[in-house]
Amino acid sequence: MILLMYEPVPEHLTILKEIAGDREIRWATTEEEAKLLIRNAEIVLGNRFFIQSLPFAEKLRWMQSNSVGVDIILAKKEILQQKNIILTCAKGVYDTELAEHTIALLLSLFRSLHLLRDEQKAHSWQRHRLSTLNNSNCLIIGWGSLGKEIARLLHAFGANVAGVRSREEDSEENGFTIFGSKNWKNQLPQTDALIVCLPKTESTYHFVGKSELEQLPVNAFVVNIGRGGTLDDNAVLRQIQLNKLAGAALDVFENEPLPAAHEIWDEPRILVSPHVGRSLEGPAFKWQSIFEENLRRYLTGAPMLHVVDYEKGY
Structure with a gap:
């Protein structure tokens, strides 16, 4: 199952479904939903609720962040490594x-x-x-x-x-x-x-x-x-x-x-400048495109974009 930590716009969801084939796509709009759904998720797209729900992940293999910096996620590096989870970021999007x-x-x-x-x-x-x-x-x-x-x-x-x-x-x-x-x-x-x-x-x-x-x-x-x-x-x-x-x-x-x-x-x-250097409108389409491309690569076994090195931290 593919779990989105955001509610996708119709155009983005259509593309994801085309790439995913018969794989189920679900999304969480609350922390409670995320903790429940992540138990059966192989793939997680998006940061929201991820840290809170990570301890409940049982089948997770890949997490795609919508951020360039992943220091908050890497605070849970030991769990990610223990579960052999691939982490990719949205490098360059902003x-x-x-x-x-x-x-x-x-x-x-x-x-x-x-x-x-x-x-x-x-x-x-x-x-x-x-x-x-x-x-x-x-x-x-x-x-x-x-x-x-x-x-x-x-x-x-x-x-x-x-x-x-x-x-x-x-x-x-x-x-x-x-x-x-x-x-x-x-x-x-x-x-x-x-x-x-x-x-x-x-x-x-x-x-x-x-x-x-x-x-x-x-x-x-x-x-x-x-x-x-x-x-x-x-x-x-x-x-x-x-x-x-x-x-x-x-x-x-x-x-x-x-x-x-x-x-x-x-x-x-x-x-x-209160952490406002990046806008959230135009770049959203860019990180969605990264998700789509990396999903395509993950499912076909191709090298993925912007894989995070756990030792370097980026």
Whole structure:
């Protein structure tokens, strides 16, 4: 049985039925339904109710996530591995939206739009420092599909873009320099904008922390568009309070929702974007397409797309 953790639109359901043949397709709209139906499910599509219902799975062989990051699901890694469950993610499905949101955040920082909005509310004709993306040095931490899309858009603005990935040695890719683990920190003193778009794993926790932030110029900006916890939020706040960073825009946080009493809310040089970098309308059709293609591959024994490596965490 194929279990959907969402109510499918008719067009999507029709395609799934064509691919599934005589296999039964059911969907859960409540947690109670999910816990009951998953007992006989071989395949689960979608995140909703999955963590709560996983302990009741008896026949599950494959779970397709509708998220790119799977850190929440991997909190149950031992159960998934014990049951020999294949986990696939929706890698790349939100790249366009997240990359555009990153550019919007960067432009807000570089042009002080968030500060100008505060002046408008105060009826204050006050000007702020303005800078330009053109010829700025942008360093992207995380050279996956999202990092590459951000780089493409930044390049169109005339920015000098480089990337960072986990391999030890430096490399070149499509005209961009990609720094490895040996040399990437040497680039920080020349960086105008540090963009973090890392997956959340044990090895990426606070990947950018106090020591890295202290190496950035005082006029530098920091953006986190990846996963909360990969950037030390409190260290960012402290550097800004000490006037050792110009500002930051954070779409993800170590603790979400950001606690109402957190000091970040009251720091005008930090732009809070409450995990809204991805929209849920257009991309829905993309992740449904991934489900459909992976279902086709699973049932025919073909290699599946975006299989998660349990050891790497992505």
